[in-house]
Amino acid sequence: MMRALRLHGDRDLRLESVAPPPPPTAHEVQLRIRAVALNHIDVWGFRGMAFAKRNLPLTVGAEAVGEIVAVGSGVTGWKIGDHVAPYGAATCGVCKACREGRDNLCENVGGVKGFHLDGFAQELMNQDARLLVRVPGALSFEDAACGPITFSTVEHMLFDNAKLEAGETILIHAAGSGIGTVAVRIAKDLGCTVIATAGDDEKCAKAKALGADHVVNYSTQNFPTVARRVTGKRGVDVVFEHVGASTWSGSLLSLKMGGRLVTCGSTSGVSAETNLMMVFQRQLRIFGSFGASMRNIADGYAKMSRGILPVLDTVVPLERFAEGLERLESRRVFGKIVVTL
DSSP: OEEEEEEEETTEEEEEEEOOOOOOOTTEEEEEEEEEEOOHHHHHHHTTOOSSOOOSSEEOOSEEEEEEEEEOTTOOSOOTTOEEEEOSBOOOSOSHHHHTTOGGGOTTOOOBBTTTBOOSOBSEEEEEGGGEEEOOTTSOHHHHTTIIIIIHHHHIIIIIISOOOTTOEEEESSTTSHHHHHHHHHHHHHTOEEEEEESSHHHHHHHHHHTOSEEEETTTSOHHHHHHHHTTTSOEEEEEEOSOHHHHHHHHHTEEEEEEEEEOOOTTOSOOOOOHHHHHHTTOEEEEOOSOOHHHHHHHHHHHHTTOOOOEEEEEEGGGHHHHHHHHHHTOOSSEEEEEO
């Protein structure tokens, strides 16, 4: 038997003893999961906010790292002992998007693990070998667990979509979040000027210590005014948006002529008014960004390998997974919460 964290209903998480998976099939490997990183998609699932029908109980956990403990007969390129990141979406591998390496645009995706399908918060699981990304051996499991969603999301947002360049000015919202802390570190490494927002003075101070050039407490300050002042009234080149309704209008106002806004979230609400005249007159570009490709994961690990590591807020054992979710939901977190198995 093995341990698995199973969701039985709205906020009903149970650590259970379940049967281990069978030996891997010809094109699978079997993983021992070593660490799971928490994300807002876990909170949504915990609350029962599924975007598609799913069968409960469901094993949770959408972002993880593991070690190969068995290899199917038809698998090449992988061996027992390799550290790997399992890709969390059940992509088809044959549609045009998959063939072109745009995995997160799969036309026949079967769901997201930990949300629609059984996820990674279990000691052993089988994974299709084509849906693995190699983890550099020098990385700890705790750091590496933040690669499959956190680092890859930032990579996809900043470079595939916003095309961030050295020397540009970027406004990064919720800089204390998992992706916010990573975005600050990556943008500074690139040589950008970073304006970071956070909801309290303590998080602002931590964002400043992380490398942000300017910080804004958006609960007491007007961040578009700061963005204009910092840029000599020109506006920022890029806005890294994932807060949603409460920051949307200000984010658009903060952009320069022809500026780019990239968004991957809406934690403060899914609907917001948009001044369309401002969008077309100022020739603003708005990019929606969801998930990432396996290439993005590998690019994130390359950055980790040269020292751009995630900020770890809390590391807890599997038995305290629910405690980690509650901390994430309360917004007390600065960086990532990682669960070890």
